[in-house]
Amino acid sequence: MSVVTLAQALNRSLEHALAEMDDVVVMGEDVGRTGGVFRITDGLADKFGPDRVIDTPVAESGIAGVGFGMAVGGLRPVLEMQFMGFSYPAFDQIINHVARIRHRSRHRFTAPLVIRIPYGGGIGAAEHHSESAEAIYCHTPGLKVVVPSRPGDAAGLLRSAIEDPDPVVFLEPIRLYRSVKEDVPDTSFTTPIGAASVEREGSDLTIIAWGAMMKEAREAAAALVEQGVDTEVLDVRSLVPLDVESLVASVQKTGRAIVVHEAPRTVGFGAEIVAQIQQRCLYHLQAPVERVTGWDTIFPLKRSEHVYLPSVERILAAANTVLSA
């Protein structure tokens, strides 16, 4: 075991996969010699050479499309998009082709590829450098969507994503790359996709979040616990497939829930979670489920970022609403 950041955990997981699986190939803009814009692929080109860690021209549609062809042809590509907004030029390939090939070919073909996408705000840049578009990928049948919030999960889920026979969109919270550390095994391991993690058990209220927002969720929970509210914290981790059982079990126990996400509210993934909860937990609910989300607007520059991003204060205000209902 060693204490590593989320960024280091991803780097080590990629290194293990490249070393242990001959069919794994890493590909993207500046991922080779430079080691990627966030240095997640640092050192991999030196160790595994340019045939397995491939620099591409600026061409996201091409990267996704070629990755698709590589996957169909028998490789396991791990593609990097530099920022969430730059995955949009790749939509056509991802949505029209990657997600559908298995269904379309009546399971003769599969596309076992991983598309790694750094996402979320907190770096002061507007628009495409800070967005959270997970709902769009979740709304695309055929894709799995995974979001770690801590180093161990990042390494284990990435390995699971690489081994998974289906295409996985792997979202990496930029804000947490270097701000969270924990003990992570030095050898490779998997963390199952499709399982949420109950980080803290409680009986009064469930805070549901994923990715970067876990930081605020944890802090809000700590403050609530201090006030005597026994708060359960659930890290969804896998948006598709969604661990509905864990969500339901938690909310049936607490009767109160808040969903937190950074993406805009309307048709955010929180809406799906709330729908699942109302359908399965209606008679256990003590209060309407609250959402604390980004606003329905374009992600702003630094000076308004703190207003856009859900804060601990806003989560506590929502908790107050839910608890006083």
Place this chain on the structure above:
Amino acid sequence: MDMDRNSLVEAYRRMRTIREFEDRLHKDFAGGEIPGFVHLYAGEEAVAVGLCSHLGDGDFITSTHRGHGHCIAKGVDTAGMMAEIYGKAPGSCNGKGGSMHIADVDKGMLGANGIVGGGPPLACGAALSAKKRGTDNVVICFFGDGASNQGTTLEGMNLAGVWKLPVVFVCENNGYAETTSYKYSVSGTDIAARARGFGMPSVAVDGLDFFAVAEAAGEAIARARRGEGPTFIEAQTYRYYGHFEGDSIAYRDREEEESFRSRDCLSRFRQTVTSQGLVEAADLDAIDGAVAAEIEQAVTDALSAPDPSLDSLTTDVYVDFPASQLWMFQDEPVRV
């Protein structure tokens, strides 16, 4: 090149303004007041100004993430730009976009663009509209060597050729896309040659030579105004600073940087016009002084300008939207 004295002075003033603006941002970026990513254009001034000196406000340009130079060359106000880059309310876009999204419709500046390859289709559409409206306006589409590899760029070149659009494609080949050399990423490495395949005239010019750029630009723009369709110019140039402010520049060597800096476009311009007696050195010095004062003032004003109001987060998302449907702030009592 037949440019009168006034045009030469104006071209120098714009190039000097870009240099001063960018050098100043480079210096001030470390102060931490400038949000987001900032990509500087210093070194490439002759390209933007060589092209834009032929344009009027009715002509359009599309730009890139490295857009400050294009804005200044097209006449966008530096005070508004500086405030925008600082993310302040009086900015050209009310502090909503920052460095990478400066736009000014009154000046025909259709926007810097955070998406590499975002410009070419937009340029084609603006050109088609200019044509359909029966004007002789043209569109200059600036993009980089990296962007030359995006599908949108190739689609745009084809569309412009098919419809004989009044577009001039200007590939600013500064050698790198982020850290990747064009010698690796551009198949064939001859970017200008690609355009010929789309049936349009195409030239490669020394992008550090204002007069070479301006001459190629003059022909291309005249051709576009005459309705004869698109032209492609590959301007071979160099960015003096890193890809973005904060870049450690590990991918190129100092010798290469020196070889480009020794051919600096501003020094060469000054050398040419003074040695030929076209403009007095003292007049250029006066411009240097005035420009320095202008940028100093722009920074002072930007620093003291107010932040965008919180309510401005909801404005400008739609032209028309029922207020009762705006989620923003309605169900959340907490304002930070």
